[in-house]
Amino acid sequence: MLNLSKEGLTLLVQNHYGIVIVAMLSIGIASLLWKVWESTVSTDEDGIPGQLGLPFFGETFSFFSASYSTKGCYDFVRQRRKRYGKWFKTRILGKTHVFVPSIEGAKTILANDFVHFNKSYVKSMADATGEMSVFSVPHKIHTRIRRLLSDPFSMSSLSKFVGKFDKMLCERLDKLEKSGESFRVIDFSLKITFDAIVNMLMSVTENPLLEQIEKDCTDVSNSMLSIPLMIPGTRYYKGMKGRVKLNEIFGNMIVRRRSGEEYFDDFLQSMVERDSYSADEKLDDQEMIDNLITLILAGQTTTASAMMWCVKFLDDNKELLDRLREEQLSIARNKPEGASLTLEDLNDMSYGFKVVKETLRMANVLIWLPRVAMNDCIIDGVEIKKGWLVNVDATCVHYDPDVYKDPRRFNPSRFDEIQKPYSFLPFGAGPRTCLGINMAKVLMLVFVHRLTSGYKWKLDDPDSSLERKEHIPRLRSGCPITLKLLNMAK
Numbered sequence: 001m002l003n004l005s006k007e008g009l010t011l012l013v014q015n016h017y018g019i020v021i022v023a024m025l026s027i028g029i030a031s032l033l034w035k036v037w038e039s040t041v042s043t044d045e046d047g048i049p050g051q052l053g054l055p056f057f058g059e060t061f062s063f064f065s066a067s068y069s070t071k072g073c074y075d076f077v078r079q080r081r082k083r084y085g086k087w088f089k090t091r092i093l094g095k096t097h098v099f100v101p102s103i104e105g106a107k108t109i110l111a112n113d114f115v116h117f118n119k120s121y122v123k124s125m126a127d128a129t130g131e132m133s134v135f136s137v138p139h140k141i142h143t144r145i146r147r148l149l150s151d152p153f154s155m156s157s158l159s160k161f162v163g164k165f166d167k168m169l170c171e172r173l174d175k176l177e178k179s180g181e182s183f184r185v186i187d188f189s190l191k192i193t194f195d196a197i198v199n200m201l202m203s204v205t206e207n208p209l210l211e212q213i214e215k216d217c218t219d220v221s222n223s224m225l226s227i228p229l230m231i232p233g234t235r236y237y238k239g240m241k242g243r244v245k246l247n248e249i250f251g252n253m254i255v256r257r258r259s260g261e262e263y264f265d266d267f268l269q270s271m272v273e274r275d276s277y278s279a280d281e282k283l284d285d286q287e288m289i290d291n292l293i294t295l296i297l298a299g300q301t302t303t304a305s306a307m308m309w310c311v312k313f314l315d316d317n318k319e320l321l322d323r324l325r326e327e328q329l330s331i332a333r334n335k336p337e338g339a340s341l342t343l344e345d346l347n348d349m350s351y352g353f354k355v356v357k358e359t360l361r362m363a364n365v366l367i368w369l370p371r372v373a374m375n376d377c378i379i380d381g382v383e384i385k386k387g388w389l390v391n392v393d394a395t396c397v398h399y400d401p402d403v404y405k406d407p408r409r410f411n412p413s414r415f416d417e418i419q420k421p422y423s424f425l426p427f428g429a430g431p432r433t434c435l436g437i438n439m440a441k442v443l444m445l446v447f448v449h450r451l452t453s454g455y456k457w458k459l460d461d462p463d464s465s466l467e468r469k470e471h472i473p474r475l476r477s478g479c480p481i482t483l484k485l486l487n488m489a490k
């Protein structure tokens with residue numbers, strides 16, 4: 001046992017002076033940090049547990065480290081729910097965030113968009129889509145832009161699009177099957193949704209222009225969740241450079257359409273032909289450009305990821321795949337050989353539609369919907385301060401066992417029953433509901449039909465970890481499959 005006299009202790013301190021100083025300093029710093037940490041843990045004051053961490057930084061590093069892991073950024077939320085319960089708050093990049101986990105909360109926020117809450121975007125996201133994007137503009141301009149953008153997405157406008165997309169898809173699947181090679185569903189779906197959307201918006205079908213637009217859009221899309229510093233080589237820098245090029249390409253296209261040098265029956269043409277209308281009934285050039293970019297960015301990665309998850313979920317549930325295939329084969333058998341799908345055919349895909357909905361419920365393409373509180377308010381009994389970010393946690397609602405029984409099970413038949421309002425949020429709700437909802441449904445149903453009625457497939461990599469740094473969850477493997485022709489006996 002250590003037994004030191006007063007002299008012995010003095011001698012020990014003198015001999016180990018440096019160590020003692022370092023130890024005392026460490027204890028001092030540790031207790032200071034502990035005090036800061038303790039003072040930032042929410043108390044009963046506002047009733048929301050959680051860890052605000054150090055000023056400004058808060059839990060920014062934990063958030064980014066989750067985003068950079070193969071568990072995806074929702075793991076950041078999952079971990080905090082385990083620690084604090086359903087409601088919790090945190091601080092990311094200087095902003096206080098509260099994750100809103102309930103249907104009641106979703107209703108309060110989304111039904112009061114623009115009135116008590118506003119969309120909140122990180123700077124990089126707003127810079128990527130542009131100042132006049134429907135994502136970023138204030139309420140009054142939003143209403144006008146949204147109205148003018150809506151027409152090409154109505155079901156009647158989309159009926160022309162169904163046949164075009166179907167033809168494009170059939171040709172590409174046929175080629176892949178003939179090659180006998182494994183391919184990543186995510187690459188395939190990203191390419192085909194991009195080509196289809198760009199074709200519908202501005203009739204670009206020819207390389208190398210299509211490739212250039214795709215490259216620039218990919219750079220812009222990759223910059224959406226990046227640190228907004230113009231440092232060469234960074235994602236943000238590449239994204240901003242891509243935006244400048246897209247501005248130029250789309251600007252030149254508008255000039256050619258206006259002069260009559262180019263004419264196509266498409267969305268861009270319908271916008272340019274509004275030139276003589278009153279200011280309230282048209283888009284100016286920058287509004288057209290920013291919203292062309294917005295529509296491509298909003299439509300491509302979302303739909304492509306949903307398609308990939310659909311393949312994965314069906315592969316994991318072979319008996320449901322068989323049921324879906326049966327429905328799709330009966331539709332195919334009723335059509336003349338080689339005929340394209342129509343909107344009426346899609347309306348007959350009742351089980352197919354439930355498969356699409358269940359895919360969207362489980363995949364949570366947009367994991368939460370961020371809003372900022374414009375005033376102090378109460379959401380589902382919880383006090384919220386002006387300026388806080390309130391994230392409608394669609395993922396939590398979709399996996400809530402009180403809302404969806406056995407939520408981890410892929411069960412399309414759960415949609416036999418009508419859902420409670422604000423319980424199914426893949427496309428959001430309220431004045432900012434997804435503008436491309438009908439287009440997304442068309443793209444997914446045609447994809448599901450051609451894949452299941454024409455082919456069988458083998459999943460070539462069962463890895464279920466997620467791609468790093470993606471704000472839309474997707475498999476790291478990209479979901480590679482090999483196609484085999486299905487013998488469709490008439």
Ligand code: HEM
Pocket residue numbers: 119134135146197294295296298299300302303306360365366369370425426427428429431432433434435436437439440
């Ligand atoms: C499966 C595919 C898709 C999913 C899951 C999806 C999801 C969503 C969600 C959740 C929102 C609302 C975001 C919020 O409230 O914060 C939204 C908005 C939007 N989506 Fe989609 N989307 C899809 C496909 C598309 C397509 C194909 C397009 C167009 C080509 C599109 C264009 C838009 C636009 C323009 C908005 C903004 C609407 C506004 O702010 O008024 N989306 N989407």
